[in-house]
Amino acid sequence: LGHFEGNFKSMSITCIASDTSGRFGNQVDQLLGVMQFARNLDRTLVLPNFIEYEYPKTTMVPFESIFEVSYMKKYVKVIRMSIGPVGVWMKQSAKSRPSLCPTKHGWMPPHRRSDKDCLALCWSPRKSLYDESAPVGCQAKEGNPFGPYWDKIGVSFAHDAYFGDLPGGYDLTKPGSKAAWLERYLKWTSRIMEKALQFIKQELPRPFIGIHLRNHNDWDRVCDHVPSKSSTQPLFASMQCDGEEFYDGQLTKEICSPSASTVVEQVVDMVGRIGARSVFVASDKDHMIETINEALRPYEVKAHRLNPDDALVSLAILGQADHFIGNCVSTFSHLVKRERTNSKPSRPTSYFGIRGQRRQMEL
Structure with a gap:
C-alpha cells in the first residue's frame, strides 16, 4: 500500500x-x-x-x-x-x-x-x-x-x-446552509498566495474590482439550456444566486452569458460606487481588456489580467478583491464566492445580469 x-x-x-x-x-x-x-x-x-x-x-x-x-x-x-x-x-x-x-x-x-x-x-x-x-x-x-x-x-x-438523492441537498435558501460551506477548509498554498499578492501589489492599486468572464465556445452550449425568456430550473452553480439582492429566481440567458454591454455597464457602475482604482479580469477566453479600458478611460482606471494565464492564481486574486462580479452559473465564480463569504470579514460579491433598476431623475 x-x-x-x-x-x-x-x-x-x-x-x-x-x-x-x-x-x-x-x-x-x-x-x-x-x-x-x-x-x-x-x-x-x-x-x-x-x-x-x-x-x-x-x-x-x-x-x-x-x-x-x-x-x-x-x-x-x-x-x-x-x-x-x-x-x-x-x-x-x-x-x-x-x-x-x-x-x-x-x-x-x-x-x-x-x-x-x-x-x-x-x-x-x-x-x-x-x-x-x-x-x-x-x-x-x-x-x-x-x-x-x-x-x-x-x-x-x-x-x-x-447513495441516492439527498432531500434538500441543493437548497441554498435553507437557513444556515451557506454558513455551513466547507470552503473555509480549502486554503491556497503559500506558493499560490504569494504570486497573487505580488501581482496585486505591483498591478492592482486598491480598492480594486475582480471580475470573472466565462465566454469560451463551450459556455454557449451550456447557456442554450436556458429558455429564451427565463427558467426557474437550476443550472450548474446558479443556486448560489438565490437570496441575492435583485435576483427573483428567474435564470436568463443574459445572466448565464452576459453581453459585452452588460459587462461594461456593471464594471463602470461598480468602479464609480466604490471608487475603484483598478480592475482585474479572469476569463477562459476573451478578457475584454481593450473594451473595458476604453470605457474606464474617463475614470483613469485600468483593467489587468495575468499573462500567461494561471487559473489558480486568478482565483486567489479574485478572492482578495474589494468587490467581485462573477457569473451566477459558473462553478469557477462560485468557488470565489464561497471563499469571499468565509473570509473575515466577508467580502461583497455581485453577478453579471443581476442588478437593480436605474433610478430615474425627475427635473
Whole structure:
C-alpha cells in the first residue's frame, strides 16, 4: 500500500475521490461533497489529484500543490496520494502492478480481499455508454478521464453501491446552509498566495474590482439550456444566486452569458460606487481588456489580467478583491464566492445580469 502515505493499520474504510468531471470549479464542488461524505461516515479521505485540461494533454496535479493539507485535517481525517518515489511505480503498466480497491474492511491489495468486496460508490446507476449489453451501474471506469484516472492510481472495482438523492441537498435558501460551506477548509498554498499578492501589489492599486468572464465556445452550449425568456430550473452553480439582492429566481440567458454591454455597464457602475482604482479580469477566453479600458478611460482606471494565464492564481486574486462580479452559473465564480463569504470579514460579491433598476431623475 505504498501508494498512499499514512498508517493503514489504524484506518477503517478509506474514501478516495475522483475529481475528474469538468474544470477546476466542478472538481472542487465534487471534493466538498466527498469531504462531508467521509466525515459523516467517520472515514479517512485520500486527497485526490486535480486534473488540468491543458490542450493537447491532461495533467494530474497533487492536492497539496494547490491547497494546504493542514486545514483539511481540521475537518476530516486525510492522507495524501504519494508523488514521491512511488510515482515511478505508478507509471508501470496496469498488468505489472498490483491493484487496490475499497472494501468494507479498508483498502486492500488482491491477496487480502475478494473481488466481490471492491466497492464503487456513485449517486445512481446508469447505462453503459459503450456496451448496450452491460448491466446498469456506476460505470466508474468508463470513458476518459475516469478510466485513466483510476488506472493510474491503481484502483479497480467489481461492485457498485448508490447513495441516492439527498432531500434538500441543493437548497441554498435553507437557513444556515451557506454558513455551513466547507470552503473555509480549502486554503491556497503559500506558493499560490504569494504570486497573487505580488501581482496585486505591483498591478492592482486598491480598492480594486475582480471580475470573472466565462465566454469560451463551450459556455454557449451550456447557456442554450436556458429558455429564451427565463427558467426557474437550476443550472450548474446558479443556486448560489438565490437570496441575492435583485435576483427573483428567474435564470436568463443574459445572466448565464452576459453581453459585452452588460459587462461594461456593471464594471463602470461598480468602479464609480466604490471608487475603484483598478480592475482585474479572469476569463477562459476573451478578457475584454481593450473594451473595458476604453470605457474606464474617463475614470483613469485600468483593467489587468495575468499573462500567461494561471487559473489558480486568478482565483486567489479574485478572492482578495474589494468587490467581485462573477457569473451566477459558473462553478469557477462560485468557488470565489464561497471563499469571499468565509473570509473575515466577508467580502461583497455581485453577478453579471443581476442588478437593480436605474433610478430615474425627475427635473
